[in-house]
Amino acid sequence: MRERTTQRTGSTHVLTPVRSLTRLELVTEAVQASLEELADTDPRLLASLVDEECRRRYGRPVRLGQNPTRPKTRINTTGNAAVRLLEHLRQHGANRTLGPQVQALRHIAVQNYSRDAADRLR
Template identity: 55%
Template sequence: MAIRDHLNGLWDDEDFEEWYPRDGKPGLSPAQLATVSVLQFLLELSDRQAAESVRNRIDFKYALGMELEDLGSHHSVLADFRERLAGGGRADKLLDLALEKIRAVGLLRERGRQRTDSTHVLAAVRDLTRLELVTEAMRAALEELARRAPHELVALVTEDWGKRYGRAARLGKNPSKPKTRIKDTGEDARLLLRYVHRYLPALRDGEQVQALRQIFVQNYFIDAQDRPKWREQGDAGLRPQPSPSSRPTT
């Protein structure tokens, strides 16, 4: 909000011209989407929470230069925007533009220090987005199984699962340390898939169960100790392979 008081935003839409074709249809303001991404990281929000904040919070609307009646956009556009942001050193270029404007109005001292690890920012938000996806897939699969076989999950679902998957994903205020949540969600998803494969074979074809299996494989691999591990860029981990007795086909 202080930057909005001194500047008309960190960026202008013209700063993003080379990202988009000239003959495309009118779209959302890329300058606003970039600013939302910054606020999202600073306030440790998931994509869904960031979109809700744009829609409901006056301070967000002020910082973005939006009308109060503006409902913003769907949370999925933030992931699409980051896909563009991650290529060709664009994040570093935007950071340089923002720092130049901030210094020009005296909000940053000429010899001051500022973090320039934009790749760290992008990686942290990207992990949160992926984790929200896995968490939502887990919740949807549990709801599907509860509808189709409500009594079969009694021995599996714990109080902790109720807290993690009893409502839409809320990733909290700790994006810099998501390792525990990533570990727990991966172990939970694998346990559920193995349980369905072994004890509920008639329900393996469920749409949400199949979606969870695919999303699990996309975001985790099984290490040499037979444990699910979060996929990082360049990981060469193996997909989980089923055993005759218990493992799900993935």
């Protein structure tokens, strides 16, 4: 940088909210697609997993709008739902019947979430 010239600011403050929004949409769509795939292939696996809250959240298209409310909370809630779905499938021995949507959800969960020292999803 030279002295006495116009300096530009970084765009980190703009890119960070967009990245969070994209992650929220990605994970939510992946959970929806996985639930739909399981409903078509093996609905008995979903009987004990899907409740009214799950139907309300994932039973409709994702429409977040310009400024979604509490995006970090929603990202964590959706991540917990994804992990809960994958663990439920693993416990019920459904690994050999998993379709491409569930496999994609597994990859998305690994790429976007990790456990901290207190075993909380981040």
